[in-house]
Structure formats: C-alpha cells, structure tokens
Amino acid sequence: MPGASSIPVLDFGGLLLVSIQGELPDDAAVSLQEDITDAVVRTGSRGVIIDISSLDMVDSFLARVLAEIAASSRLLAARTVLVGMRPAVAITLVELGLSLPGMDTARTITDAAADFGVTIADTVQEERNTT
Template sequence: MTSPSTIPVLDLGGLLLVSIQGELPDESAIALQEDVTAAVANTGSRGLIIDISTLDVVDSFLARVLAEVAASSRLLAARTVLVGMRPSVAITLVELGLTLPGMDTARTVTEAAASFGVTIEQADRTGRGTP
C-alpha cells in the first residue's frame, strides 16, 4: 500500500476533477492512481477530468499512469477526459510514440464538463462568479 497522494480529488456533483500540480514523483503518481480509482468507485461518478495544464513534462511513466487511471475508471463505468495538455508536451508525447489512444481530451475543464452535460459557471477575473 502506498501513502495517499497529496493531490486533491474534487467531486463536482457527479464528476471528479483532479488537477495535477507541478512535479509529480513516481510514487505520488502511483498513489494518485489508487486514490482516483477509489474515488470513482466511492462516488459513483460517471466522469473523471484530469487537468494537466501545469505539467511541463509528461514522460512515459506518467503517461502510463494516466492511461491506467483511464482504463480502470472505464471498467468502473466512468469516462476520463484529459484536459489542458501543453503543445510542447503533445509534440513530445507523439514523438515518444505515446498517443494515449484510450483517453478523450478537451481544452478546458469547462469544455470537458460540458461533454458530460454539466455546465460550470465561469468565474470572472476577480474570482467572483458571473451574476
């Protein structure tokens, strides 16, 4: 058993949102996989959104973890959408030979949520919700 990851898994009412922040050591990536899969099962969510917009590197290890999270979530009847991949990361992953065929992608969390029929209200730049 690995120690729990420090990455919060947010429940947005039927959708789970995971925002991966900064550098992710291998052990945390494996812990994340266990945490997220457990959260999918416990909440009965049909959707999992993984936001990787802060990541400046995704290597084959992390790509495999992401693909396995998506595969195990699919077995638990949840669809995974990967959000916010940087263009430089996309180019590098393709050249590395990793195109993550089992994962849906979206540009933003809002767009990903919309693909599940969930509307997320846009906060304006001051952080307040729109009136």
C-alpha cells in the same frame, strides 16, 4: 480530500476533478491511480477530469499511469477526460511514440464538463453581459 498521493480528488457532484500541480514523483503518480479509482466507487461518479495544464513534461511513465487511470476508471463505469495539455508536451509525447489512444481530451475544464452534460458558467461572459 487528499489520499495517499496528496493530490486532491475533488467531487463535483457526479464528476471528479483532479488537478496535477508541479512535479509528480513516481510513487505519487501510482498512488493517484488508487485515490481516483477509490473516489470513483465512493462517489459513484460518471466522469473524471484530469487537469495537466501545469505539467511541463509527461514522460512514458506518467503517460502509462494516466492511461491506466483511464482504463481502470472505465471498468468502474467512469470516463476520464484529460484537460489542458501544453502544446510542447503534446508534440513531445507524439514523437516519443505515445499518442495516448483511448484517452479523451478537452481544451478546458469547461469543455470537459460539457462533455458530461454539466454546464460551468463563463463568469467573464456574465460580467460583460451585466456591464
């Protein structure tokens, strides 16, 4: 259910999934932190998976918001995993001096879910097996 940030925080039975789409104004980024921490407490989730694969830029403001989401979620006993960062964004962040220490990352949502012991079936693989 979208909160103040209008970004859906989806509850997948113990895991929260947040996919940030397109441009994210500063106030929405700050609201997202509240939405996620509220959802962590409400659902008792152990993990937060944040998909940023559609973001073509992460500046120091957004990097700080992401780091603060991870830090506040950790205090609420949930671990945050950042998924899908584009290579150009990673290069730029490191050159900017922000390597986001303390943030866990994964290549895909499937990998991130596996970190929490949740298996997401690979549909492509299954189709291959059945044909």
